[in-house]
Amino acid sequence: xxxxxxxxxxxxxxxxxxxxxxxxxxxxxxxxxxxxxxxxxxxxxxxxxxxxxxxxxxxxxxxxxxxxxxxxxxxxxxxxxxxxxxxxxxxxxxxxxxxxxxxxxxxxxxxxxxxxxxxxxxxxxxxxxxxxxxxxxxxxxxxxxxxxxxxxxxxxxxxxxxxxxxxxxxxxxxxxxxxxxxxxxxxxxxxxxxxxxxxxxxxxxxxxxxxxxxxxxxxxxxxxxxxxxxxxxxxxxxxxxxxxxxxxxxxxxxxxxxxxxxxxxxxxxxxxxxxxxxxxxxxxxxxxxxxxxxxxxxxxxxxxxxxxxxxxxxxxxxxxxxxxxxxxxxxxxxxxxxxxxxxxxxxxxxxxxxxxxxxxxxxxxxxxxxxxxxxxxxxxxxxxxxxxxxxxxxxxxxxxxxxxxxxxxxxxxxxxxxxxxxxxxxxxxxxxxxxxxxxxxxxxxxxxxxxxxxxxxxxxxxxxxxxxxxxxxxxxxxxxxxxxxxxxxxxxxxxxxxxxx
Amino acid sequence: xxxxxxxxxxxxxxxxxxxxxxxxxxxxxxxxxxxxxxxxxxxxxxxxxxxxxxxxxxxxxxxxxxxxxxxxxxxxxxxxxxxxxxxxxxxxxxxxxxxxxxxxxxx
Numbered sequence: 001x002x003x004x005x006x007x008x009x010x011x012x013x014x015x016x017x018x019x020x021x022x023x024x025x026x027x028x029x030x031x032x033x034x035x036x037x038x039x040x041x042x043x044x045x046x047x048x049x050x051x052x053x054x055x056x057x058x059x060x061x062x063x064x065x066x067x068x069x070x071x072x073x074x075x076x077x078x079x080x081x082x083x084x085x086x087x088x089x090x091x092x093x094x095x096x097x098x099x100x101x102x103x104x105x106x107x108x109x110x111x112x113x114x115x116x117x118x119x120x121x122x123x124x125x126x127x128x129x130x131x132x133x134x135x136x137x138x139x140x141x142x143x144x145x146x147x148x149x150x151x152x153x154x155x156x157x158x159x160x161x162x163x164x165x166x167x168x169x170x171x172x173x174x175x176x177x178x179x180x181x182x183x184x185x186x187x188x189x190x191x192x193x194x195x196x197x198x199x200x201x202x203x204x205x206x207x208x209x210x211x212x213x214x215x216x217x218x219x220x221x222x223x224x225x226x227x228x229x230x231x232x233x234x235x236x237x238x239x240x241x242x243x244x245x246x247x248x249x250x251x252x253x254x255x256x257x258x259x260x261x262x263x264x265x266x267x268x269x270x271x272x273x274x275x276x277x278x279x280x281x282x283x284x285x286x287x288x289x290x291x292x293x294x295x296x297x298x299x300x301x302x303x304x305x306x307x308x309x310x311x312x313x314x315x316x317x318x319x320x321x322x323x324x325x326x327x328x329x330x331x332x333x334x335x336x337x338x339x340x341x342x343x344x345x346x347x348x349x350x351x352x353x354x355x356x357x358x359x360x361x362x363x364x365x366x367x368x369x370x371x372x373x374x375x376x377x378x379x380x381x382x383x384x385x386x387x388x389x390x391x392x393x394x395x396x397x398x399x400x401x402x403x404x405x406x407x408x409x410x411x412x413x414x415x416x417x418x419x420x421x422x423x424x425x426x427x428x429x430x431x432x433x434x435x436x437x438x439x440x441x442x443x444x445x446x447x448x449x450x451x452x453x454x455x456x457x458x459x460x461x462x463x464x465x466x467x468x469x470x471x472x473x474x475x476x477x478x479x480x481x482x483x484x485x486x487x488x489x490x491x492x493x494x495x496x497x498x499x500x501x
Numbered sequence: 502x503x504x505x506x507x508x509x510x511x512x513x514x515x516x517x518x519x520x521x522x523x524x525x526x527x528x529x530x531x532x533x534x535x536x537x538x539x540x541x542x543x544x545x546x547x548x549x550x551x552x553x554x555x556x557x558x559x560x561x562x563x564x565x566x567x568x569x570x571x572x573x574x575x576x577x578x579x580x581x582x583x584x585x586x587x588x589x590x591x592x593x594x595x596x597x598x599x600x601x602x603x604x605x606x607x608x
Binding site for chain 2: 085089092093095096099100103104105107108110111114115221222223225226230234237238239240244247248251252255256273274275278281282285286289293423425426479480481482483484485486487490491492493495497
């Protein structure tokens with residue numbers, strides 16, 4: 001541990017965190033009130049996509065805070081600390097995530113989602129790929145298993161941090177982290193999560209800026225700080241610690257392939273109009289720029305304060321304890337909690353929408369009426385939160401495997417089948433299925449070092465290449481996709497009556 | 502449209518009249534990709550050229566190693582570019598079909 005905490009500091013931290021927690025509960029209850037007023041037949045629409053009426057700030061935060069998780073607050077600065085500025089450079093590739101997500105697919109998904117009434121990420125694949133059973137099941141399993149395990153990892157990280165900063169128990173931390181998400185997600189659906197995300201985004205921004213400014217003033221003149229860090233370990237200050245090829249591959253991973261991640265693409269289903277989408281890009285870019293610059297950079301400067309930290313992920317909390325007054329350090333804990341909970345909140349909604357819309361409604365009980373669907377929606381969201389909570393108390397070893405591959409695996413599997421499906425008419429279900437499986441398998445083989453195929457780069461790059469090759473070649477070798485589908489996804493005119501059935 | 506026609510696979514892709522909005526979407530997608538790739542290349546080339554050599558001999562601008570200072574300047578400039586493109590190059594469009602296409606949809 002990089003820091004020692006006195007009892008009075010702990011009290012201040014706990015009070016700050018308690019205020020944040022109360023704020024979250026208030027938001028959850030308020031959203032429940034809004035959802036209670038929603039008519040039964042509109043409930044599922046409202047629950048998963050907010051009736052497609054989300055404004056700019058909400059959508060901006062859904063992408064930005066939804067994608068920036070514990071990684072941006074703990075893991076990223078940790079790597080900035082241990083690997084150094086070359087990692088910080090790679091981190092900069094993510095600052096335009098709102099621009100790439102909305103710019104790559106935002107408007108087209110916005111239009112098509114209204115045509116097909118898409119409520120989940122998987123709905124897009126099901127519609128474009130001719131309701132292919134294999135693609136449906138593969139996508140459902142991939143989203144639920146990978147995102148589910150990712151959520152557990154986030155909770156575990158959050159609860160451990162809570163434990164070390166407040167001195168209270170891990171389980172209590174878990175209850176506060178998971179319980180709050182349960183309240184907001186299960187009661188308020190995407191609207192509850194969205195309201196919470198805006199609140200969390202503001203907390204994150206305030207805590208990050210305070211931390212950054214006070215760290216710089218604590219350190220003094222930067223030239224001598226860097227000279228000192230160079231004398232400790234020069235590799236921390238040069239980009240050449242990573243080869244240019246590896247650096248390039250990291251920029252592909254963190255810059256271009258966000259749409260392969262369901263929690264990034266989800267916002268394209270919810271925004272109200274293109275004006276708010278454009279505003280969301282600008283706001284999102286500014287927020288992510290501030291978070292990335294301040295946090296990961298602060299992490300790398302931490303070398304001058306703590307030359308030999310045992311657990312690099314502890315660098316931001318360690319710095320917070322050293323340079324901030326205790327109540328502000330508590331705000332940093334709230335900021336990390338916000339980053340974790342905003343990501344988890346959107347993931348819970350996605351897992352729930354995937355289960356309810358794609359597994360329950362399309363496969364298990366297609367005849368369910370809106371009253372029944374409302375019940376299933378609420379119950380399965382609660383059940384998902386409980387299952388995740390139980391897994392987080394004592395995470396099984398098998399889960400580690402899934403967590404390791406979650407983000408890269410999803411990105412490698414879904415990126416090309418989604419992008420090509422949206423912009424290349426010829427893509428069909430056979431090509432997409434091959435591309436999904438091929439991308440995911442290649443990624444796991446490469447990233448897990450089962451086969452030496454990564455060629456000195458992040459394994460996502462070779463996985464994307466394989467996925468592209470398979471999607472295109474298998475599509476070309478098999479028949480064209482059905483005419484009606486291409487009319488819906490590309491045409492000016494399309495068969496509405498088929499859709500309404 | 503009949504069910505058989507919906508599932509027809511023997512047709513020409515070009516016979517489907519594209520929605521003009523989708524043509525704009527595709528152009529914007531390429532523009533966004535282009536900007537992100539240029540940002541990637543400029544940042545990496547600047548970092549690895551300016552940051553070569555022994556860190557002990559680095560020069561500094563405003564307290565930062567020159568290459569790192571350059572990266573921050575580049576990021577801020579591209580943020581400006583992205584905001585400019587979003588404000589002035591990306592097109593506003595109607596997302597629902599209800600208004601103009603309702604009576605034209607294939608019956």
